[in-house]
Amino acid sequence: MFVPFVGIAAAGISAQSAGLVLIGTVCTAFGIAMAVLLMPFVARRYVRDPVPSGPRRPLMFISIAPFALCTTAAVGCGDAFPLWLMCLLYIIGLSAYAAVVIRLPSVIGSGFKPTFSALTFPLVISAASTRAMASVLPSMSLPLTILSMMQAVLAVTVTLYVLTETIRFSFGTVRDAQ
Secondary structure, X not given: OOHXXXXXXXXXXXXXXXXXXHHHHHHHHHHHHHHHHHHHHHHHHHHHOOOOOOOOHHHHHHHHHHHHHHHHHHHHOHHHOOHHHHXXXXXXXXXXXXXXXXXXXXXXXXXXXXXXXXXXXXXXXXXXXXXXXXXXXXXXXXXXHHHHHHHHHHHHHHHHHXXXXXXXXXXXXXXXXX
């Protein structure tokens, strides 16, 4: 529901290097506002109507991406956002990431589904947000760098698994687990 509204924040990730900090800042601010406004509705929906096991379950994991994306974008905008806001976004995103990582074995263990592709971006952007936070928190640089490397290993592992299983599924060597 809210991924397109928050996705515009991605403009902030490369804003400094592209020399478009103002555009990146506006897009990031819009993305943060949408994440904050829409997340309660998304969370309420998942609490009220939990996604049952099956092909749609991996899609709910995409909901962890917005705060990690907004964190990465806010850092990419340089000094445009206060450190406390970046830390708050990061903590919310990291908490959501932890909830996903805890559920990941049961989701993957339930058998491959093409919707597993929804697992890849949230894991990758979470690693990127941790790496970005390491650059703005010098006193936490080493632990955050180590954490981002661990997150990157998990993200690459899951991405390669999804790629391999998608290829196998496409050629009919694996059946979709319903």
